[in-house]
Amino acid sequence: MRLSLPPSAPGMRIGLYGGSFNPAHTGHRHVSLMALRRLGLDRVWWLVSPGNPLKSRNALPPVEVRCRQAERIARHPRIAVTGIEAVLGVRFTVHTLRILTRRCPGVHFVWIMGADSLGTFHRWKGFAEIAHRVPIAVVDRPGWTLAPLSARAARRLSGSRLPEEAAPTLALRSPPAWVFLHGPRSHLSSTAIRNGMHVRRDR
Numbered sequence: 001m002r003l004s005l006p007p008s009a010p011g012m013r014i015g016l017y018g019g020s021f022n023p024a025h026t027g028h029r030h031v032s033l034m035a036l037r038r039l040g041l042d043r044v045w046w047l048v049s050p051g052n053p054l055k056s057r058n059a060l061p062p063v064e065v066r067c068r069q070a071e072r073i074a075r076h077p078r079i080a081v082t083g084i085e086a087v088l089g090v091r092f093t094v095h096t097l098r099i100l101t102r103r104c105p106g107v108h109f110v111w112i113m114g115a116d117s118l119g120t121f122h123r124w125k126g127f128a129e130i131a132h133r134v135p136i137a138v139v140d141r142p143g144w145t146l147a148p149l150s151a152r153a154a155r156r157l158s159g160s161r162l163p164e165e166a167a168p169t170l171a172l173r174s175p176p177a178w179v180f181l182h183g184p185r186s187h188l189s190s191t192a193i194r195n196g197m198h199v200r201r202d203r
Contacts, residue, residue, distance in 0.1 A: 003064075003087050006045055006080035010106025013040060013171035015137070017112040018047040018085075018093060022060060024070035031139050032079050035112050038181055039137055040168045044112070046070055046081045050091055094126030097133045108171040109134045115141045115180070121153035131157055135170045136178035149180070 008014060015035045021028065024046070032044040048067050051060055063083040070081045090096050093111070100109060111134050113121070118138045121127050130136075131153075138148070148154060154161075160176035162169075167179045 003067075003083050005084055005100075005103065006043070006082055008043070008104050008107050011108070012042045013108045013110065015039060015041045015044040015110045015112045016047055016097075016100070016134070017044055018049055018096070020051065020060065021046065021048050021066050021070045023066070024073040026073060028070075029073055029076070029079070031112065031114065032074070033076070034139060034181065034183055035110075035137055036078055038167050038183070039110060039170055041110065041171065042078065044079050046074065046079065047085055047096065048081060048083045050086045092125045094124070094129050094133075097130060101133060110171050111136045112139065113137070114139055115148045118148035118154055119151045122151065122156070127153055128156075131160070131176040131178070133175060135173050135175050137167070137170060138178060138180045140180065140182045 015032070017028070017032060017035070019028075028046070032046070035041055035044055048063055048070055050063055063086040067081050067083045074081055085091070085096055088096070088099060090099070097109070097111070100107075111130065113136065115138055124130065157176055157178060160178055162173070162177055162179045164179060164181065167181060170177060170179050
């Protein structure tokens with residue numbers, strides 16, 4: 001588990017995948033492997049958040065506990081798990097990106113989010129700044145293929161959407177730039193796992 005920044009070097013293409021990871025599951029790994037392959041990334045960093053400001057943090061396990069569990073799930077040399085946001089004392093993605101882009105000059109970061117997050121992206125603090133700071137990859141999720149594309153943030157950024165075949169170039173694009181990735185989807189959900197609900201297997 002890291003409570004510092006994973007290694008990086010100028011020119012690297014690194015996907016940033018943030019969330020509570022409460023708990024991490026193979027759906028997170030599925031998204032990460034898809035991003036590595038489809039976006040031509042060198043690494044994906046899992047940013048284990050101190051707590052999502054848009055969600056309840058009641059009974060949220062400590063960052064260290066969630067990081068250790070996430071590392072057991074990630075099991076890949078190109079996926080790094082970090083709890084750096086807790087060390088930095090930040091809870092908002094926009095603040096994290098300000099710090100990372102300053103500390104890692106020359107690194108090509110891409111923000112990775114699920115399609116369900118795109119539906120609420122307009123509620124994120126500084127969402128417009130986020131879109132203008134790094135390119136964004138939106139990964140399809142069951143039940144969220146169409147609705148997020150008509151959400152407020154998607155409409156506002158519609159002119160910056162790239163065709164899916166341009167995904168391998170996304171990391172090198174000047175933001176705002178984003179792409180919606182379709183493909184095999186995972187039905188796993190951290191909420192369902194916490195609640196002990198039955199979920200369908202990945203396909």
